[in-house]
Amino acid sequence: MRQYKILLIIADGLGDRPTRELNGRTPLGAADKPNLRELIRSSVGGLMDPIAPGVRAGSDTSHLAIFGLDPFKYYRGRGAFEAIGAGAVLEPGDVAFRGNFATVEGDLTVIDRRAGRKIEEADDLVRELNEKVGEIDGVKAMFYHGTEHRVAVVLRGQGLSDKVSDTDPHEVNRRVLESRPLDGTKEAERTAEVLNKLTRRVYEVLSQSELNKLRVSKGLPPANVILLRGASIFEGLPKFKDYTGLNAGAVSATALIKGICKQLGMDVITPPGATGGVDSDLNAKADAAAKTLEEKDFVFVHVKGTDAASHDGNARAKVDVIERIDRMIGRILDRVGSELVIAFTGDHTTPVEVREHTSDPVPFMLYLPFQANFDGLSDFNEREVKKGSLRIRGLDVTNLLLGYSNRAEKYGA
Amino acid sequence: MRQYKILLIIADGLGDRPTRELNGRTPLGAADKPNLRELIRSSVGGLMDPIAPGVRAGSDTSHLAIFGLDPFKYYRGRGAFEAIGAGAVLEPGDVAFRGNFATVEGDLTVIDRRAGRKIEEADDLVRELNEKVGEIDGVKAMFYHGTEHRVAVVLRGQGLSDKVSDTDPHEVNRRVLESRPLDGTKEAERTAEVLNKLTRRVYEVLSQSELNKLRVSKGLPPANVILLRGASIFEGLPKFKDYTGLNAGAVSATALIKGICKQLGMDVITPPGATGGVDSDLNAKADAAAKTLEEKDFVFVHVKGTDAASHDGNARAKVDVIERIDRMIGRILDRVGSELVIAFTGDHTTPVEVREHTSDPVPFMLYLPFQANFDGLSDFNEREVKKGSLRIRGLDVTNLLLGYSNRAEKYGA
Numbered sequence: 001m002r003q004y005k006i007l008l009i010i011a012d013g014l015g016d017r018p019t020r021e022l023n024g025r026t027p028l029g030a031a032d033k034p035n036l037r038e039l040i041r042s043s044v045g046g047l048m049d050p051i052a053p054g055v056r057a058g059s060d061t062s063h064l065a066i067f068g069l070d071p072f073k074y075y076r077g078r079g080a081f082e083a084i085g086a087g088a089v090l091e092p093g094d095v096a097f098r099g100n101f102a103t104v105e106g107d108l109t110v111i112d113r114r115a116g117r118k119i120e121e122a123d124d125l126v127r128e129l130n131e132k133v134g135e136i137d138g139v140k141a142m143f144y145h146g147t148e149h150r151v152a153v154v155l156r157g158q159g160l161s162d163k164v165s166d167t168d169p170h171e172v173n174r175r176v177l178e179s180r181p182l183d184g185t186k187e188a189e190r191t192a193e194v195l196n197k198l199t200r201r202v203y204e205v206l207s208q209s210e211l212n213k214l215r216v217s218k219g220l221p222p223a224n225v226i227l228l229r230g231a232s233i234f235e236g237l238p239k240f241k242d243y244t245g246l247n248a249g250a251v252s253a254t255a256l257i258k259g260i261c262k263q264l265g266m267d268v269i270t271p272p273g274a275t276g277g278v279d280s281d282l283n284a285k286a287d288a289a290a291k292t293l294e295e296k297d298f299v300f301v302h303v304k305g306t307d308a309a310s311h312d313g314n315a316r317a318k319v320d321v322i323e324r325i326d327r328m329i330g331r332i333l334d335r336v337g338s339e340l341v342i343a344f345t346g347d348h349t350t351p352v353e354v355r356e357h358t359s360d361p362v363p364f365m366l367y368l369p370f371q372a373n374f375d376g377l378s379d380f381n382e383r384e385v386k387k388g389s390l391r392i393r394g395l396d397v398t399n400l401l402l403g404y405s406n407r408a409e410k411y412g413a
Numbered sequence: 414m415r416q417y418k419i420l421l422i423i424a425d426g427l428g429d430r431p432t433r434e435l436n437g438r439t440p441l442g443a444a445d446k447p448n449l450r451e452l453i454r455s456s457v458g459g460l461m462d463p464i465a466p467g468v469r470a471g472s473d474t475s476h477l478a479i480f481g482l483d484p485f486k487y488y489r490g491r492g493a494f495e496a497i498g499a500g501a502v503l504e505p506g507d508v509a510f511r512g513n514f515a516t517v518e519g520d521l522t523v524i525d526r527r528a529g530r531k532i533e534e535a536d537d538l539v540r541e542l543n544e545k546v547g548e549i550d551g552v553k554a555m556f557y558h559g560t561e562h563r564v565a566v567v568l569r570g571q572g573l574s575d576k577v578s579d580t581d582p583h584e585v586n587r588r589v590l591e592s593r594p595l596d597g598t599k600e601a602e603r604t605a606e607v608l609n610k611l612t613r614r615v616y617e618v619l620s621q622s623e624l625n626k627l628r629v630s631k632g633l634p635p636a637n638v639i640l641l642r643g644a645s646i647f648e649g650l651p652k653f654k655d656y657t658g659l660n661a662g663a664v665s666a667t668a669l670i671k672g673i674c675k676q677l678g679m680d681v682i683t684p685p686g687a688t689g690g691v692d693s694d695l696n697a698k699a700d701a702a703a704k705t706l707e708e709k710d711f712v713f714v715h716v717k718g719t720d721a722a723s724h725d726g727n728a729r730a731k732v733d734v735i736e737r738i739d740r741m742i743g744r745i746l747d748r749v750g751s752e753l754v755i756a757f758t759g760d761h762t763t764p765v766e767v768r769e770h771t772s773d774p775v776p777f778m779l780y781l782p783f784q785a786n787f788d789g790l791s792d793f794n795e796r797e798v799k800k801g802s803l804r805i806r807g808l809d810v811t812n813l814l815l816g817y818s819n820r821a822e823k824y825g826a
Contacts, residue, residue, distance in 0.1 A: 018787060051824060053805050054812025058825025075825060082826065256826065356414055357823055359816025361802070383787065386802045 001406035004369060005340040006246070006298045007289065007332065008401065010066065011325055012059060012254070013307030014346025015362040015382065019353055021315040027306075027352065028363060029381035030315075031322035035330035036380045039342065039367040044375045046390025047361035047382075048397070050348050056359045057394075059307075060085070062347035063260050065394030067240060077162065077232025083152035084263060085256030086144035092236035095160045095191060099151040100168065101125070101223035108176040108203065108225065110169060114149040115223035121211040125223055126151060132205045139194045143226075151226055155194060161187035161233070167199055168227035176225060195228065202226050239265035240298075244402060249292035251285050252276075252302035261300065267292070278305040278317050282328040289328075290335035297407075301328075310350035318352055341405045342367040343397060344380070364390060364397075368404055414819035417782060418753040419659070419711045420702070420745065421814065423479065424738055425472060425667070426720030427759025428775035428795065432766055434728040440719075440765065441776060442794035443728075444735035448743035449793045452755065452780040457788045459803025460774035460795075461810070463761050469772040470807070472720075473498070475760035476673050478807030480653060490575065490645020496565035497676060498669030499557035505649035508573045508604060512564040513581065514538070514636035521589040521616065521638065523582060527562040528636035534624040538636055539564060545618045552607045556639075564639055568607065574600035574646065580612055581640035589638060608641065615639050652678035653711075657815060662705035664698050665689075665715035674713065680705070691718040691730050695741040702741075703748035711814075716741075723763035731765055754818045755780040756810060757793070777803060777810075781817055 016026040023030075049055070050062035051071065060081045061071040075081070083096040090096065101119055103112040119125070126145040133141050139157035146152060163182040169175065179195040181188030203225045206212055212222035240248050242265075250261035253274035261268050271288040273281030285301055292299045305321035329344070344367075349360040363385045365377075375388040392400070402408040429439040436443075462468070463475035464484065473494045474484040488494065496509040503509065514532055516525040532538070539558040546554050552570035559565060576595040582588065592608040594601030616638045619625055625635035653661050655678075663674035666687035674681050684701040686694030698714055705712045716738055722730035742757070757780075762773040776798045778790075788801040805813070815821040 017784070047802055052812060053803070053809040054814070054816035054821065056816055056821040056823045058823050061825030071825065078826065085826070354414060358819075359813070359821055383789075386788070391804050 003407050004405040005293055005296075006401050006405050007293065007340055007342045008298070008300045008397075009325070009329065009342070009344045010063070010300070010302050011306040011322065011344075011346050012302065012304045013310045013348060013350030013357070015349030015360055016310070016318070017351040017353065017360065019315050019351070022319070026382050027315055027318040028322055029383065031319045031326070033323065033326040033380065035326045035333070036344065036365070037378075039329070040365055040377045040380045041373050042369070042371045043365045043367045043377060044371070044390055045363070045365040045377050045380065045385040045388030046392065047386060048345055048364040048390070048392050048394060049361045050394040052393060053361070054359050056357050057348040058357065059347050060256055060260060062394055063257060066347065066397045067264060068243065068395065068398030069237065070395060074237055076235060077230065079152070079230045079232035080234040081256070082146065083144055083154050084259035086146040086150075086152040087255060087259065088142065088144050088152060088154050089259070089262055090154065090234040091156065092234060093156075093160065094234045095155045095162050096232055096234060097153045097228040098230045099153050099226045099228045101149045101151055102225050102227045103221035103223065104176060104203070104225045110172050110174060110176060110227070112221045113168075113172060113227065116221045117149050119149055119223050121215065122149070122151075122223070124211055125206065125209060128209055128211070129202060129205055133198070133201050136194050136197050136201065137190070141198055149223070153226060153228060155191070159187045159190055161185055161191045162231040163188040164192045164195060164231050166229040167195060168229040176227065179228075199225065199228075237263045241265055244298070244398060245407065246298040247296045248298040248300065249296040250300045250302065251288045251292065252300075253280060254302060254304045257302045266300070267296070276304040278308050278321055280305055282324045283331060286328040286331035287335075290332050293332070293336050293340070298401075303328075306346070307350050310352050311355050313352050313355045315352045339369050341369070341401060343401060345397070364392065366390070366400060366404065416820050417818040418706055418709075419814050419818050420706065420753055420755045421711070421713045421810075422738070422742065422755070422757045423476070423713070423715050424719040424735065424757075424759050425715065425717045426723045426761060426763030426770065428762030428773055429723070429731070430762075430764040430766065430773065432728050432764070435732070439795050440728055440731040440735055442796065444732045444739065446736065446739040446793065448739045448746070449757065449778070450791075452742070453778055453790045453793045454786045455782070455784050456778045456780045456790060457784070457803055458776070458778040458790050458793065458798040458801030459805065460799060461758055461777040461803070461805050461807060462774045463807040465806060466774070467772045469770050470761040471770065472760050473669055473673060475807055476670060479760065479810045480677060481656065481808065481811030482650065483808060487650055489648055490643065492565070492643045492645035493647040494669070495559065496557055496567050497672035499559040499565040500668060500672065501555065501557050501565060501567050502672070502675055503567065503647040504569065505647060506569075506573065507647045508568045508575050509645055509647060510566045510641040511643045512566050512639045512641045514562045514564055515638050515640045516634035516636065517589060517616065517638045523585050523587060523589060523640070525634045526581075526585060526640065529634045530562050532562055532636050534628065535562070535564075535636070537624055538619065538622060541622055541624070542615060542618055546611070546614050549607050549610045549614065550603070554611055562636070566639060566641060568604070572600045572603055574598055574604045575644040576601040577605045577608060577644050579642040580608060581642040589640065592641075612638065612641075650676045654678055657711070657811060658820065659711040660709045661711040661713065662709040663713045663715065664701045664705065665713075666693060667715060667717045670715045679713070680709070689717040691721050691734055693718055695737045696744060699741040699744035700748070703745050706745070706749050706753070710820075714741075719759070720763050723765050724768050726765050726768045728765045752782050754782065754814060756814060758810075777805065779803070779813060779817065
């Protein structure tokens with residue numbers, strides 16, 4: 001059997017509901033999509049529940065499932081995935097925390113749990129911490145800036161545990177908490193001790209930082225401590241190549257998605273101009289995807305703009321991003337031809353009228369180069385794909401791609 | 414996101430097959446349902462396998478699944494659920510048995526395994542046992558009358574086991590069996606010992622009962638012992654509120670369903686006139702449901718008449734019950750409005766031409782107050798709903814209700 005290359009395109013938050021501003025059509029239904037309309041004629045289609053019917057998926061859990069890893073097994077704790085999203089590349093045994101820059105007085109009484117929330121100096125403060133905090137009792141502490149006041153902290157060293165309590169008191173006018181071990185193990189005791197030393201060391205570095213002195217002189221609250229919560233140990237993720245046999249490349253500009261792809265061992269490409277927003281240069285992504293398809297068996301392209309438009313409640317912007325995705329696909333096929341297997345779907349539904357992830361299933365199409373119009377679909381949108389033959393879960397996608405590209409091992413004899 | 418209240422209506426044994434008496438229509442297809450036809454225009458619909466395709470569900474296993482509890486994990490042994498259906502409220506560690514009133518001679522040789530089957534005095538005999546048997550070796554024995562000769566017996570106390578053999582010899586002209594421990598544990602030994610003392614104590618109480626003396630004087634076989642079988646230990650069920658966050662009320666007149674709802678911690682309401690039969694006062698149920706919806710997030714209404722009509726093979730009666738359910742739904746909505754999420758389905762299929770539960774999937778509809786006619790359905794019946802987008806299992810229902818009522822926590826980021 002001829003083995004085809006595989007192109008997987010995920011438009012974040014693609015799924016939607018009938019939308020008043022679009023006269024009852026969904027953004028996908030309203031968008032002009034000549035390339036997708038052409039591909040759908042050789043596709044099977046249907047609806048996909050990213051996790052399971054009724055489950056409101058996040059982008060992290062959904063991408064794990066679509067890449068073939070059951071999130072109920074592999075998604076252990078928010079902390080590790082927050083750190084991955086903030087740029088950390090984790091190793092098994094790392095303990096990750098979600099954190100806030102906060103403002104405290106000299107006795108570590110919290111005055112502002114978010115140090116004013118908008119902290120322009122956050123990237124520089126994180127850099128200073130990574131330079132000056134160093135090791136504590138043989139444990140390396142690493143700091144990653146997320147958005148606004150958010151910081152992920154990762155501890156790396158022997159014998160750590162995530163069974164430790166938060167240092168975040170979760171309200172103001174209370175002192176930063178001492179972390180305590182939550183079970184009787186030596187590892188938890190050691191980790192809590194490291195964490196308490198870390199808090200004092202972070203306070204020393206930050207309260208002496210020139211950046212904070214400048215903030216105070218401007219009348220801004222200094223970001224002079226980090227409050228930690230949600231310890232989670234990272235147990236590692238299997239490598240995509242190991243469980244699929246596929247050499248994989250990922251084209252994405254979104255930190256969380258890039259982080260997950262890196263952890264799975266994919267080569268991650270962020271071409272210049274790709275921003276992870278509605279203004280992203282999708283031509284640049286098309287070119288990067290086409291080039292990567294020359295070298296790899298499997299190329300994943302992630303587009304964030306659909307979700308960004310949805311969270312803004314901007315139906316027209318979502319239609320526009322979908323139309324640009326259609327042209328991106330056309331541009332890829334102009335370069336590489338159409339002798340490949342292509343899946344196009346979303347990672348979850350974010351209706352523009354809701355502005356939040358919902359649990360609705362997501363439209364899914366699978367273009368097959370050898371397939372006559374078996375499902376008889378005439379367009380790719382939420383209503384039309386329901387007529388197709390597929391009713392799948394996210395966890396089925398990687399198997400479908402391997403199966404239809406003639407790359408699946410036979411299960412049995 | 415606005416959180417909607419939830420109404421779940423289950424018509425027991427609703428699903429059916431094309432029926433000769435109805436000119437090839439199903440009872441649901443033949444029934445006049447103006448309210449459901451109105452609701453279906455804002456619904457998603459499809460077919461539901463209560464457990465899994467091909468599995469013939471009972472009402473107990475199916476309701477567990479629909480309430481979000483996997484029966485393969487939580488349905489441990491018939492005995493416990495028989496006791497629940499007979500009115501017991503079980504505690505973890507209780508050991509429950511299915512039992513028969515039977516007739517024995519003085520040396521405990523069984524003459525009639527069912528003591529004539531129809532035992533008018535059964536409720537009074539059970540009351541007498543609950544008053545007079547008392548504790549045995551610190552173990553409390555509780556008796557619950559089911560139907561006809563059937564009695565559930567529950568043992569409550571420290572250190573009990575369900576690894577004990579039956580006392581029911583399963584044929585006449587044999588003596589009541591001594592229960593034996595089925596494994597080497599002290600708990601099994603103790604339980605078998607208690608059970609053997611219990612059998613003799615039950616015989617003493619029943620053979621001296623004035624009610625039995627009266628039966629003998631009428632030429633009826635005395636119900637002078639209880640034969641026990643199918644020991645099962647109750648391991649407890651999670652509380653619905655704990656795993657869904659929902660304050661729940663249940664409107665039902667059927668012992669087994671009421672029992673399950675009570676074990677899940679729901680408030681159970683049986684309005685006067687609700688009988689659990691084809692003659693049940695569904696207006697009274699409508700009023701109870703509407704009132705409960707004012708106080709609760711989630712109201713479950715169970716109607717047994719559809720199943721009762723099916724077991725009788727009475728297609729016209731089933732059509733009539735369905736039409737009265739339709740009016741019940743209309744009456745609820747007249748009271749509470751239509752700004753809520755409503756699921757209507759059955760717990761299994763009981764075709765009137767089969768008169769037994771079958772494994773066919775069940776029609777399912779989910780009314781969404783914010784949903785235009787996305788699935789394009791024009792009626793609610795087995796044939797039409799197949800055009801809808803859902804193909805689910807019972808275990809998905811609670812997730813779907815949480816998801817579409819905007820009450821699901823996001824899984825991931």
